[in-house]
Amino acid sequence: xxxxxxxxxxxxxxxxxxxxxxxxxxxxxxxxxxxxxxxxxxxxxxxxxxxxxxxxxxxxxxxxxxxxxxxxxxxxxxxxxxxxxxxxxxxxxxxxxxxxxxxxxxxxxxxxxxxxxxxxxxxxxxxxxxxxxxxxxxxxxxxxxxxxxxxxxxxxxxxxxxxxxxxxxxxxxxxxxxxxxxxxxxxxxxxxxxxxxxxxxxxxxxxxxxxxxxxxxxxxxxxxxxxxxxxxxxxxxxxxxxxxxxxxxxxxxxxxxxxx
Amino acid sequence: xxxxxxxxxxxxxxxxxxxxxxxxxxxxxxxxxxxxxxxxxxxxxxxxxxxxxxxxxxxxxxxxxxxxxxxxxxxxxxxxxxxxxxxxxxxxxxxxxxxxxxxxxxxxxxxxxxxxxxxxxxxxxxxxxxxxxxxxxxxxxxxxxxxxxxxxxxxxxxxxxxxxxxxxxxxxxxxxxxxxxxxxxxxxxxxxxxxxxxxxxxxxxxxxxxxxxxxxxxxxxxxxxxxxxxxxxxxxxxx
Numbered sequence: 001x002x003x004x005x006x007x008x009x010x011x012x013x014x015x016x017x018x019x020x021x022x023x024x025x026x027x028x029x030x031x032x033x034x035x036x037x038x039x040x041x042x043x044x045x046x047x048x049x050x051x052x053x054x055x056x057x058x059x060x061x062x063x064x065x066x067x068x069x070x071x072x073x074x075x076x077x078x079x080x081x082x083x084x085x086x087x088x089x090x091x092x093x094x095x096x097x098x099x100x101x102x103x104x105x106x107x108x109x110x111x112x113x114x115x116x117x118x119x120x121x122x123x124x125x126x127x128x129x130x131x132x133x134x135x136x137x138x139x140x141x142x143x144x145x146x147x148x149x150x151x152x153x154x155x156x157x158x159x160x161x162x163x164x165x166x167x168x169x170x171x172x173x174x175x176x177x178x179x180x181x182x183x184x185x186x187x188x189x190x191x192x193x194x195x196x197x198x199x200x201x202x203x204x205x206x207x208x209x210x211x212x213x214x215x216x217x218x219x220x221x222x223x224x225x226x227x228x229x230x231x232x233x234x235x236x237x238x239x240x241x242x243x244x245x246x247x248x249x250x251x252x253x254x255x256x257x258x259x260x
Numbered sequence: 261x262x263x264x265x266x267x268x269x270x271x272x273x274x275x276x277x278x279x280x281x282x283x284x285x286x287x288x289x290x291x292x293x294x295x296x297x298x299x300x301x302x303x304x305x306x307x308x309x310x311x312x313x314x315x316x317x318x319x320x321x322x323x324x325x326x327x328x329x330x331x332x333x334x335x336x337x338x339x340x341x342x343x344x345x346x347x348x349x350x351x352x353x354x355x356x357x358x359x360x361x362x363x364x365x366x367x368x369x370x371x372x373x374x375x376x377x378x379x380x381x382x383x384x385x386x387x388x389x390x391x392x393x394x395x396x397x398x399x400x401x402x403x404x405x406x407x408x409x410x411x412x413x414x415x416x417x418x419x420x421x422x423x424x425x426x427x428x429x430x431x432x433x434x435x436x437x438x439x440x441x442x443x444x445x446x447x448x449x450x451x452x453x454x455x456x457x458x459x460x461x462x463x464x465x466x467x468x469x470x471x472x473x474x475x476x477x478x479x480x481x482x483x484x485x486x487x488x489x490x491x492x493x494x495x496x497x498x499x
Contacts, residue, residue, distance in 0.1 A: 153332055156306060161350035161399060162326040171349075175340040254339035254381045 040223035045230070048223035057211070061228075062235065065196050065207040068124060072131025073192045077185065080136050084143020088177070089169060094144060101140065109134040109195045113202055127199040127207075134195040135188035142184020146177030179247070179255020186243040193236045208232050271460035272298050276312075278454060278463065282402075283433045287446035289493060290456030290464075296439040299461075300405045303437065304330045316403070326350055328403040329396035334412040336392045337380045343367065344376045346391055350399035366394040369428060386417040390424065397428070403435045411441065422448055426473060443493065447486045448475055455492045465492050 007015075024042050031041040040048070052058040087094040109130045116126035150173050158172040200209025208228055215224035247256050272295040280286055288296050301307045303314055305324045314321040316328070324330075337346050347366050351359045367376055370390040380388055389409055396404055410418040422445060429436055440446055446453045447469055455464040467489055471481055 151335065153336055154338065156324070156330070157332075157336060157338075159306075160304070160324045160326065160330055162324075172338070175338070178340065250379060251340045254379060 049227040076135035080139035088147025130199040138188040146180035150176040274460040287450035295461040370394040
């Protein structure tokens with residue numbers, strides 16, 4: 001097969017489906033051959049999923065997880081974007097704050113769990129705080145470097161046309177940095193979705209993370225555990241696809257082309 | 261003009277005096293790295309001279325101003341704005357109808373009809389440069405500074421663009437100061453060609469091109485001036 005040839009339409013769908021089917025088969029027969037009593041087969045996971053949907057807990061859990069992510073991520077964007085733009089715009093200020101950011105940034109949000117509980121007790125608030133932390137740093141860093149990477153030629157053109165500093169920030173620097181800011185937001189949303197599951201295993205009694213841990217604790221229902229995991233994966237994928245779709249908006253698409 | 265780099269002073273331009281009259285087309289040539297772009301940035305107000313002054317109509321230049329627009333070699337247009345958005349960039353003080361008229365005028369002049377809502381990433385290199393010139397002209401500047409504006413284009417497009425620029429210059433009579441590497445470009449376009457020496461740059465010579473437009477590239481006088489210019493540049497390179 002010529003690797004340069006475009007795959008036919010049916011091939012684009014066929015091969016990934018085949019790969020998924022083979023993986024499911026491998027999973028199924030591994031369970032059958034090892035005769036495990038603990039780990040569920042794909043069929044029992046499917047039954048578990050149907051059960052979750054019928055008992056109506058799944059929708060409530062999905063809603064709770066999405067709400068926490070929306071709050072934490074939204075807060076991180078509201079704080080992180082203006083702060084990042086400011087730090088990128090004033091490199092002297094950035095030099096002062098950057099060491100602190102660089103120390104805090106690699107700390108896993110999971111390590112903040114005890115601190116979050118001291119600050120916010122139990123309930124939604126520590127979970128939202130953890131998601132905020134996890135999303136805040138990728139957004140901040142993307143904004144700072146996005147602004148710093150705006151070609152000098154654009155700023156000079158802005159000055160040449162008589163724009164004030166605030167106008168240059170709003171009409172030149174922000175749109176020029178927007179593609180990189182969007183990448184930062186997409187990474188942040190991915191991390192936030194990872195962290196919400198962990199956060200829900202500790203401080204709250206709802207959400208998909210709670211569903212995973214609760215299914216295990218109350219009667220070792222591993223079929224429900226794996227079903228919840230699959231739901232988490234599917235929603236994460238949907239969120240990411242949603243963000244990729246944003247990148248196709250005309251006024252930012254220039255920033256996502258690989259060819260110049 | 262002296263730059264400080266790594267604790268060392270580098271003199272880039274020295275004892276450089278040039279008078280440009282209103283509506284004149286000046287080309288600046290010289291060895292690469294001699295300070296041609298520095299000269300444009302000084303005249304544009306993006307740099308302040310260490311000594312001496314730039315005056316326009318008796319007024320000293322302090323900082324960039326929409327009355328004189330600098331056109332860059334490439335990537336000068338804003339990729340997040342359409343053709344219309346780019347041309348209208350400097351026109352936010354105008355009323356909506358005036359802005360629309362101005363945009364339409366320059367879309368037509370720069371032969372960008374049909375591309376009003378296109379983004380620069382979908383334009384050819386020549387069209388992007390036409391767009392950049394259109395954006396500059398739209399704010400009605402007295403002076404255009406062009407920093408090797410056609411340097412990144414292929415030779416045929418470059419040739420066509422020179423014709424377009426001359427057509428616009430003859431129609432609107434702006435003062436143009438045009439930096440280039442290309443001898444032919446200078447002889448085809450300029451009223452006067454300023455030859456700079458290597459660094460620290462002084463004016464090696466100023467050559468008046470006394471051929472009326474349109475200029476034939478094979479006319480004896482054209483070839484004569486071209487050879488003169490080549491010789492001077494050759495001298496400048498060896499200095």
